[in-house]
Amino acid sequence: MADHSIKGKIALIAGGAKNLGGLIARDLAQQGAKAIAIHYNSASSKGDADATVVAIQSTGAQAVAIQADLTTAAAVEQLFTDTIAAVGRPDIAINTVGKVLKKPLVDISESEYDAMIAVNSKTAFFFLKEAGKHVNDNGKIVTLVTSLLGAYTPFYAAYAGTKAPVEHYTRAASKEFGARGISVTAVGPGPMDTPFFYPAEGADAQAYHKSAAALSPFSKTGLTDIGDVVPFIRHLVSEGWWITGQTILINGGYTTK
Secondary structure: OOOOOOOOOEEEEEOOOOHHHHHHHHHHHHOOOOEEEEEEOOHHHHHHHHHHHHHHHOOOOEEEEEEOOOOOHHHHHHHHHHHHHHHOOOOEEEEOOOOOOOOOHHHOOHHHHHHHHHHHHHHHHHHHHHHHHHOOOOOEEEEEOOHHHHOOOOOOHHHHHHHOHHHHHHHHHHHHHHHHOOEEEEEEEOOEOOOOOHHHOOHHHHHHHHHHOOOHHHOOOOOEOHHHHHHHHHHHOOHHHHOOOOEEEEOOOOOOO
């Protein structure tokens, strides 16, 4: 019987410097992970990445921060190569990378669309590809998508639309990697109370999102709290291994499939 505990395992988290990715990294360390590689995109996130590394090391786990723009296949491949060289072959690979754009479809430029595709779809595809090549047998792979995949709404064509392919990538990868005992899932949080949310939303939209979920009245902000998402990620990369090929929306009843 495979060991599905987190204790002693090695993890790679893309976008693991701050916000949800940073909290996932800290949680895995607290659950006994042996080593965690923290990816961050640019110099602006280096301070957050370094702080997350220090927090992980304080639990007794190894940690390393790796900077990369993951919008090319070569960069994603190098991320896994660097991770293996620094901390070993991962048992857990989590991709939290994402880019949001709220804009009428008729106003979206080709360059804006290309940027959204590169971050939300291309990065996710090649992360899954490299994870399939390098994650240990009986490993766990999770990609962060969005609860807007269950929404009927304007203005998010480029955001939700470029996250939508990850659902099929996840299904295909789960079929292809299942023979090695690897589970592959996608998680779609609702609008989260992080700096990622506020720049894209005006005051009226913020007020709507803060009241739209069935459980909004019981949330501190009305939004999805990253602390409410982390336990589900923890479950999926441990005892929840039997869940695979699924997109799970974690949003307090904001949207549903």
